[in-house]
Amino acid sequence: MSDPLDHVFAALADPTRRAILAMLLEDDMAVTDVASPFEMSLAAISKHLAILAEAGLISQEKRGRVKWCKLEPDALRAASVWMQGFGQFEPVNLDAFERFLEAELGGAGDD
Amino acid sequence: MSDPLDHVFAALADPTRRAILAMLLEDDMAVTDVASPFEMSLAAISKHLAILAEAGLISQEKRGRVKWCKLEPDALRAASVWMQGFGQFEPVNLDAFERFLEAELGGAGDD
DNA sequence: AGCATATTCAACCGGATGGTTGACCATTGC
DNA sequence: GCAATGGTCAACCATCCGGTTGAATATGCT
Structure with a gap:
């Protein structure tokens, strides 16, 4: 039911985050x-970090009594792709999307 | 104090929208x-559409008693740029693309 | 052991969100 | 004129969200 994109976009909706x-x-x-x-x-920030972690946008690793927070740009990638789909789209449908994808794969390097 | 990105991301956070x-x-x-x-x-959808319009993601034009809704992909661009600024990542990857197709278009457009 | 530091937990609060329903305009058509 | 259609408004409800505070839990230091 809850698409990961729900969490990513909701996490990004807050300016503090x-x-x-x-x-x-x-x-x-x-x-x-x-x-x-x-x-x-601090508690408020701790909650924000938990939300970011839940969305996969950061990871948290506890070393000693300190919890380190690390950006995980991979989670942004899915959201970015979602949005680009709309941006590049012509008012037809998936055909244009496939053309777009092929152009990307042909022109840019491999993943 | 409310960045336009707040509205765009918040609007995108809901799967219905x-x-x-x-x-x-x-x-x-x-x-x-x-x-x-x-x-x-209908009232619920009307609210969703108002939120999308507020975020600039759609425009609404009333002709007669019918209100037409039109996608405004340009609003996504600012958000996309924000994410690209983050991204030390390439704009497109195939896994995310496929997930996008299944989760969003496959489920919503084919009911 | 005892205290300071790092972080979370729990309870609480006000306000936003997502939904409902029923009443209310506006427009169209008989 | 009157009824049906398209859409919003207003009030309401439950839940979530972003914040607070104070207590609790780990860990580190001496």
Whole structure:
């Protein structure tokens, strides 16, 4: 019932969470360090991180008493593909999508 | 304080709304026709459409007593750009594409 | 052991969301 | 004019969401 895209897009809908992702782009961070620039409680940030982790957008690994947060751009990939489908589309249907895909596979490298 | 991305991602977070977008990919539709495949009230669909319109993902034009809904793929572009900015990843991968087809178009458009 | 640090848990709160229903315009057609 | 059709509005409900606070749980330090 709940498509993974539900969680990804819902996670991305919050500006705090998008800011967190932007921070994690530069480096892995501990929860406390993620929280420090924000004007809200640590618990709130902890919840945001849980939501991001649930969506697969980050992973969390506990080393000692510190939990490290790491960006997982792979989860963004599915959502990105979903959106590009709409962007490239001509008002027909899947044919155009297939042409689009073939062009991508032919022009860009392999995965 | 509300970034347009907030609205776009929030709008995309609901599977009903994504299904509506997928339907509108094929053709412009009247509100009643958008609603017909869904097992929920017309009022509910009307709200969903309002949310999509608020996010700029569709436009609505009233001709006579019929309100036509039209996909506006341009609104997706900003969100897509945001994600590309994140992405050290290639824009397309086949797995995600196939998942997209099954989950979104296969389920919604073929009822 | 005892205390500080890192993080989560639990309860709570106000406000948003997704849905319902019934009443309410607006437009079309007999 | 009046009834059917297309769509929204308003009130309501249950649930989720984003935030708070205070207590609880781990782990590390001395």
